[in-house]
Amino acid sequence: MKQEVKIPQATTKRLPLYYRFLKNFATEGKKRISSQELSDAMKIDSATIRRDFSYFGALGKKGYGYDVQYLLEFFRQTLDQDEVMNVALIGVGNLGNGLLKYNFQKNHNTRIVVAFDSKAPMEGTTISDIPVFHPDRLEEMYKEFGAELAILTVSSRSAQMMTDRLVKINAKGILNFTPVRLSVPDTIKVMNIDLSVELQALTYLVRNSGK
Missing domain, CATH: 3.40.50.720 (NAD(P)-binding Rossmann-like Domain)
Structure with a gap:
């Protein structure tokens, strides 16, 4: 994982969960989601999700939400999903x-x-x-x-x-x-x-x- 900011362990443990649920959204054909939609699906407070995402910079846009494919690719690379x-x-x-x-x-x-x-x-x-x-x-x-x-x-x-x-x-x-x-x-x-x-x-x- 490449970042200058130290990521809290609690956030680190949630990263694979974000990736899993984003794959589900992509499979359902969702193009974009809000932090509240992700919160409802994962049963995690939306403020926690926004805080977790903030450690990695601007992943979404205010009033638009998050692009599902962009987030999916971001977390795939962050978690090194291509390297076993x-x-x-x-x-x-x-x-x-x-x-x-x-x-x-x-x-x-x-x-x-x-x-x-x-x-x-x-x-x-x-x-x-x-x-x-x-x-x-x-x-x-x-x-x-x-x-x-x-x-x-x-x-x-x-x-x-x-x-x-x-x-x-x-x-x-x-x-x-x-x-x-x-x-x-x-x-x-x-x-x-x-x-x-x-x-x-x-x-x-x-x-x-x-x-």
């Missing part, structure tokens, strides 16, 4: 298995190309057409398959140890599904997804709605 990035999955338990079956290549600019699991044989096996190796071969196979990002779905006790190994082989980013807050240098980007926290937050919202 290879991903390594570390930990093939229930969650890891689900990620392998889904994989991201069909709908996104990322794809899982290799996985690692402590139950896998040293010579490797295949799950959902993805080669899976024992973690002892992480450094070797991570580089051989050209992985740049890692998805971490291991146990909490193994999370930092595996992260330290990823740091040494210059992983660019980690999508962390463990509850551990990883210690990494500034050169590595980490996004944390704690399903238990998200579920607790949802439970709170449900129980307190309408109060």
Whole structure:
């Protein structure tokens, strides 16, 4: 992503959503949309959308709204949708298995190309057409398959140890599904997804709605 202004992480996380909904609008034949139309579709406050867009300059015109094709092309380039990035999955338990079956290549600019699991044989096996190796071969196979990002779905006790190994082989980013807050240098980007926290937050919202 090329910009001088530092984009907040909350905004960064919404960029793929904007791209997805803009593709829907384009498929429906929409030529232009307002921030309110996008707000109604995405259930995001229109002021938030306008603020997010403002980080990237003048993407629309007052009284006209936004040109759908222009925005679609802008976000496609911003998200590097034409360049696929290879991903390594570390930990093939229930969650890891689900990620392998889904994989991201069909709908996104990322794809899982290799996985690692402590139950896998040293010579490797295949799950959902993805080669899976024992973690002892992480450094070797991570580089051989050209992985740049890692998805971490291991146990909490193994999370930092595996992260330290990823740091040494210059992983660019980690999508962390463990509850551990990883210690990494500034050169590595980490996004944390704690399903238990998200579920607790949802439970709170449900129980307190309408109060």
